[in-house]
Amino acid sequence: xxxxxxxxxxxxxxxxxxxxxxxxxxxxxxxxxxxxxxxxxxxxxxxxxxxxxxxxxxxxxxxxxxxxxxxxxxxxxxxxxxxxxxxxxxxxxxxxxxxxxxxxxxxxxxxxxxxxxxxxxxxxxxxxxxxxxxxxxxxxxxxxxxxxxxxxxxxxxxxxxxxxxxxxxxxxxxxxxxxxxxxxxxxxxxxxxxxxxxxxxxxxxxxxxxxxxxxxxxxxxxxxxxxxxxxxxxxxxxxxxxxxxxxxxxxxxxxxxxxxxxxxxxxxxxxxxxxxxxxxxxxxxxxxxxxxxxxxxxxxxxxxxxxxxxxxxxxxxxxxxxxxxxxxxxxxxxxxxxxxxxxxxx
Numbered sequence: 001x002x003x004x005x006x007x008x009x010x011x012x013x014x015x016x017x018x019x020x021x022x023x024x025x026x027x028x029x030x031x032x033x034x035x036x037x038x039x040x041x042x043x044x045x046x047x048x049x050x051x052x053x054x055x056x057x058x059x060x061x062x063x064x065x066x067x068x069x070x071x072x073x074x075x076x077x078x079x080x081x082x083x084x085x086x087x088x089x090x091x092x093x094x095x096x097x098x099x100x101x102x103x104x105x106x107x108x109x110x111x112x113x114x115x116x117x118x119x120x121x122x123x124x125x126x127x128x129x130x131x132x133x134x135x136x137x138x139x140x141x142x143x144x145x146x147x148x149x150x151x152x153x154x155x156x157x158x159x160x161x162x163x164x165x166x167x168x169x170x171x172x173x174x175x176x177x178x179x180x181x182x183x184x185x186x187x188x189x190x191x192x193x194x195x196x197x198x199x200x201x202x203x204x205x206x207x208x209x210x211x212x213x214x215x216x217x218x219x220x221x222x223x224x225x226x227x228x229x230x231x232x233x234x235x236x237x238x239x240x241x242x243x244x245x246x247x248x249x250x251x252x253x254x255x256x257x258x259x260x261x262x263x264x265x266x267x268x269x270x271x272x273x274x275x276x277x278x279x280x281x282x283x284x285x286x287x288x289x290x291x292x293x294x295x296x297x298x299x300x301x302x303x304x305x306x307x308x309x310x311x312x313x314x315x316x317x318x319x320x321x322x323x324x325x326x327x328x329x330x331x332x333x334x335x336x337x338x339x340x341x342x343x344x345x346x
Contacts, residue, residue: 128243
């Protein structure tokens, strides 16, 4: 059946936040990864990068720049010279003017797919700084041909107080679907901790700051599993926001990282919902949901209801939402890969 969303509203109190809800509010989600950084061991949930950089950035990543302090992950960027002689130090080695820290979700067999990803962090601010939280994957198909997928959940510009969000897909070194937008931050992100998140599914990508929607795009190319990456970089040589060589010793603080995926019951058709007997386990993406005046009687006043289906959600004539109640409806493709991911995490 072609996907459709039919809404007929006769009540004056219907609230429809069309850009989504975050998992702590929405019972259709379940946690598949969670880290509050009460401890940290390289090679378990994360591995610490050592010497990898991109796009002519001036920093060298070192394990010594990744630490746990007072229950928070701390990435530190320093102005210091570092000479690398290892074979994997970018074309055989070299001298770097800065060092910094970067972590990547461990074990390629647990690459993450569609879901909701968020980080609670306090970011550094200053000339040349380039902290980021992103999803990424890469696969080679020949000596001169590489594809990768990338969703930048957040990148903070060192020359201003904006957060940049990006999604793009590259195949055989031909950039496809470039999409980069700077979102004004509601306050100085260096003063306190904030949530930075993204919801990614088969059809769309939605970005959040402090668990509120700031941007949404439709997409067709972002379909491959990805790693979670957090790093404190410096702007590359081609940027107009480079560090000027002044002394530098700054920190990026990460309190929590969560990853959620939707729960699915894609074959179930729901004709009426009795919320008096509706349990947490009932909150799964259904095949279709139909509601009428009978259903509206059972919606508890003042509640927040979140319903998702793969084909359609239909509100028939006479359906009403009690005053003060929030009802969120969304159409989501049935993602069987989520079941595979759940198995990998067990």
